[in-house]
Amino acid sequence: MxxxxxxxxxxxxxxxxxxxxxxxxxxxxxxxxxxxxxxxxxxxxxxxxxxxxxxxxxxxxxxxSPIATPPTVRDFYAFEQHVRAGRAWRGLEMEPDWYELPVFYFSSPYAVMGCGPWGPAFHQQAEALARRGLSAVLLEAPGQGDTRMAGGLHLDGNVDRAFSAALDAVRARTGYDGRYGVWGNSFGGLLAARAAVHDSRFGACCVNGASAKPEPLPFRTAREQSRALLGVDTDDEAAAVLRTLWLDPAVERTSAALLVLHGGNDPLVSLDQQKVFLGLSARPTLRVWDDGDHTVYNHSAERTEFVCDWFRAQLGRA
Structure with a gap:
C-alpha cells in the first residue's frame, strides 16, 4: 500500500x-x-x-514530503534490515553485537542549504556533505516548494528571518551551538549570501550562479516563476520586490568565508555579476569552470565534491 x-x-x-x-x-x-x-x-x-x-x-x-515535520531522523545503521543487507552485500554475516548495542551517528557541524525550489532535489549534495561528517537541512525559502504550494508563502525582503529561524530550530532540536554553513544555487545563491550577511552564526557561505542585483529575466518561464515566487502579477511588481533583496558590498558585509562558483558559459549570470559577492567577505574564494553552464550543472559531481570539501575545511576547524 x-x-x-x-x-x-x-x-x-x-x-x-x-x-x-x-x-x-x-x-x-x-x-x-x-x-x-x-x-x-x-x-x-x-x-x-x-x-x-x-x-x-x-x-x-x-x-x-510524507511527514511534514519528522520528530526524529535516524541514519540507516539504526535499522536491522539495512545493516543486514549492507553486510550481506559485502559477504558478511549479521554482527551479533548489533543486537546488544545498536548504533547510529550524530553528525556535526550543520550545513543549511537554501538551494532551490524543491529541497528534496538536493539529496545528492546532502549525502556528499554527510560523507564528510556535515549534517544538512534542505531548506525551501518562502515562495519555494512546499512553502508556497502547501503554506501559501511568498518571498519578500524579510526572507533573511527565515534562515535565522531555521538556525534557531536546528539549535533547539539538537543543542548544536557552533558554526553553520549556507549553500545556495541560482537565485538561492543570493538568498544564501543575504543569510550570511544578516546572521553571524553562518561561518561559511557558497554562492553558485547568482546575481547580487537581480532583475526579472526576459524569458516567459522565468518571469512566470518569479511572479509565483514573489506573489505578484506583473514584471514591475516583481522588479520592485527584487530590489529589496539587492546586496551592496559597500554597506553590507559578512564575517563568513565566501565561495563563489561560476560557469563560463552561463547564459543567465555573468562573471562580473557574480564577482560582486566577493566584496562581501574578507575571506572570498572564486572558482570558475570555463565551459560551465548555469550553476555548473554540466560538472555537477565535480562541483559538489569541491564545495563539500570547502565546507568541511571551513566548518571543521576548531
Missing part, C-alpha cells in the same frame, strides 16, 4: 496510490498521526480510502 501526502491549496492531504489515481484518506493532512496510531490504524485508513475515498488523478497532484 503506497501512501502519499500532496498539496491541497494552502493545506495538504493524504492519499493512497492505486494505478493512476490517488484515493483520499479522509481527515489527516499528514501521515504522522496515522503512523503514531499504529500499523493497524494506518492500514485500516488506507483500506477505507481504497473502498470509498474521493479520487484525484495521480499526474495532477503536487507530492510533498
Amino acid at each position: 503506497k501512501f502519499v501526502r500532496y498539496a491541497d491549496g494552502p493545506s495538504s492531504r493524504v492519499g493512497v496510490v492505486t494505478g493512476d489515481l490517488v484515493r483520499v484518506v479522509d481527515g489527516p493532512a499528514d501521515l504522522l498521526p496515522l503512523i503514531e496510531a499504529g500499523e493497524a490504524e494506518l492500514l485500516a485508513a488506507g483500506r477505507t480510502a481504497l473502498r470509498r475515498g474521493a479520487t484525484v488523478p495521480l499526474p495532477d497532484i503536487v507530492p510533498l
Whole structure:
C-alpha cells in the first residue's frame, strides 16, 4: 500500500496510490498521526480510502514530503534490515553485537542549504556533505516548494528571518551551538549570501550562479516563476520586490568565508555579476569552470565534491 501526502491549496492531504489515481484518506493532512496510531490504524485508513475515498488523478497532484515535520531522523545503521543487507552485500554475516548495542551517528557541524525550489532535489549534495561528517537541512525559502504550494508563502525582503529561524530550530532540536554553513544555487545563491550577511552564526557561505542585483529575466518561464515566487502579477511588481533583496558590498558585509562558483558559459549570470559577492567577505574564494553552464550543472559531481570539501575545511576547524 503506497501512501502519499500532496498539496491541497494552502493545506495538504493524504492519499493512497492505486494505478493512476490517488484515493483520499479522509481527515489527516499528514501521515504522522496515522503512523503514531499504529500499523493497524494506518492500514485500516488506507483500506477505507481504497473502498470509498474521493479520487484525484495521480499526474495532477503536487507530492510533498510524507511527514511534514519528522520528530526524529535516524541514519540507516539504526535499522536491522539495512545493516543486514549492507553486510550481506559485502559477504558478511549479521554482527551479533548489533543486537546488544545498536548504533547510529550524530553528525556535526550543520550545513543549511537554501538551494532551490524543491529541497528534496538536493539529496545528492546532502549525502556528499554527510560523507564528510556535515549534517544538512534542505531548506525551501518562502515562495519555494512546499512553502508556497502547501503554506501559501511568498518571498519578500524579510526572507533573511527565515534562515535565522531555521538556525534557531536546528539549535533547539539538537543543542548544536557552533558554526553553520549556507549553500545556495541560482537565485538561492543570493538568498544564501543575504543569510550570511544578516546572521553571524553562518561561518561559511557558497554562492553558485547568482546575481547580487537581480532583475526579472526576459524569458516567459522565468518571469512566470518569479511572479509565483514573489506573489505578484506583473514584471514591475516583481522588479520592485527584487530590489529589496539587492546586496551592496559597500554597506553590507559578512564575517563568513565566501565561495563563489561560476560557469563560463552561463547564459543567465555573468562573471562580473557574480564577482560582486566577493566584496562581501574578507575571506572570498572564486572558482570558475570555463565551459560551465548555469550553476555548473554540466560538472555537477565535480562541483559538489569541491564545495563539500570547502565546507568541511571551513566548518571543521576548531
